[in-house]
Amino acid sequence: MAEQVNVGLIGCGSMGSELARAVHRGEAGSARIIGLFDEYQPGREALAKELSTGNAPEPAQVETVAELVNLPNIDLVIECASQAAVVAHAETVLRSGTSIIVMSSGAMISPDFMRTVSAAAAKSGASIYIPSGAVGGIDALRASKALLEEVTIVSTKKPSSLSGAPGFADWEDKEITEPTVIFEGSATDAVGLFPANVNVAATVSMAGIGPDATKVRVVADPDSPGNVHEINAVSKAGKFSFRFENMPHETNPKTSFLAVLAAIETLRSICEPGLRIGT
Numbered sequence: 001m002a003e004q005v006n007v008g009l010i011g012c013g014s015m016g017s018e019l020a021r022a023v024h025r026g027e028a029g030s031a032r033i034i035g036l037f038d039e040y041q042p043g044r045e046a047l048a049k050e051l052s053t054g055n056a057p058e059p060a061q062v063e064t065v066a067e068l069v070n071l072p073n074i075d076l077v078i079e080c081a082s083q084a085a086v087v088a089h090a091e092t093v094l095r096s097g098t099s100i101i102v103m104s105s106g107a108m109i110s111p112d113f114m115r116t117v118s119a120a121a122a123k124s125g126a127s128i129y130i131p132s133g134a135v136g137g138i139d140a141l142r143a144s145k146a147l148l149e150e151v152t153i154v155s156t157k158k159p160s161s162l163s164g165a166p167g168f169a170d171w172e173d174k175e176i177t178e179p180t181v182i183f184e185g186s187a188t189d190a191v192g193l194f195p196a197n198v199n200v201a202a203t204v205s206m207a208g209i210g211p212d213a214t215k216v217r218v219v220a221d222p223d224s225p226g227n228v229h230e231i232n233a234v235s236k237a238g239k240f241s242f243r244f245e246n247m248p249h250e251t252n253p254k255t256s257f258l259a260v261l262a263a264i265e266t267l268r269s270i271c272e273p274g275l276r277i278g279t
């Protein structure tokens with residue numbers, strides 16, 4: 001990568017804004033946000049203004065992803081928008097030879113889509129990065145991939161955090177007073193029913209035994225201390241258990257602190273190739 005890594009951002013909501021602020025504070029090495037794309041114009045404008053403080057020039061605001069990848073010297077696009085945005089735009093980004101960090105990883109578990117974007121990346125030489133997001137242990141799952149026999153992920157959230165998901169529709173009007181299993185099935189099915197909630201399950205499944213074999217349980221718990229993810233894996237290399245009790249971001253409670261940190265770390269490591277620990 002170039003000395004200064006020029007980044008275009010798709011999605012200026014909770015995650016995109018926190019990531020952009022961290023880049024602006026210099027927490028992601030030599031990265032600089034040069035362009036913003038979001039279908040919600042006021043959000044995009046507000047972030048552009050915020051990022052123009054100090055010495056940094058205001059990032060360009062663009063109306064299409066084609067414009068974003070045509071910005072002079074763009075090196076990388078970061079998607080912090082939605083699964084729909086990944087499906088609509090990842091191929092365009094990769095075909096242009098620009099690498100992409102995908103936060104809405106749920107979009108990637110469709111084998112057909114994965115084939116399409118992987119082919120576009122292979123042809124142009126660009127890369128697709130999927131950060132570990134709101135969990136860890138992805139390295140251990142990847143390393144033991146061929147030896148894994150069973151992987152289960154249980155995601156427990158407050159009912160309000162599940163509200164709006166198609167898989168929660170039957171529960172919207174019911175009072176949930178104790179931990180209640182809302183969904184049990186494969187990562188493939190979970191991602192369609194809880195598109196904004198189970199990117200973690202998608203990432204875990206892609207690192208490990210695949211979306212059809214990865215078992216997912218979604219639990220609504222009014223007393224949940226936050227977004228809690230528990231991963232259990234059985235493999236010929238051993239049994240692994242990971243538990244993440246995520247704090248909301250200090251300035252933005254909609255976003256898990258760890259998911260923002262994981263995106264920053266992925267970006268920082270792209271900017272500073274060299275020593276890699278745990279990859």
Ligand SMILES: NC(=O)c1ccc[n+]([C@@H]2O[C@H](COP(=O)([O-])OP(=O)(O)OC[C@H]3O[C@@H](n4cnc5c(N)ncnc54)[C@H](O)[C@@H]3O)[C@@H](O)[C@H]2O)c1
Nearest residue numbers: 011013014015039040080081082085104133134196199259
């Ligand atoms: N991998 C992980 O662990 C992890 C963790 C947290 C969030 N996420 C995912 O990251 C994404 C962003 O999360 P967020 O909390 O910032 O959401 P958000 O709703 O706060 O912001 C999303 C922004 O993207 C824009 N957007 C959505 N679809 C778009 C499209 N097709 N074209 C252009 N703009 C579009 C919206 O207008 C909005 O401003 C979500 O898909 C979320 O599920 C992943």
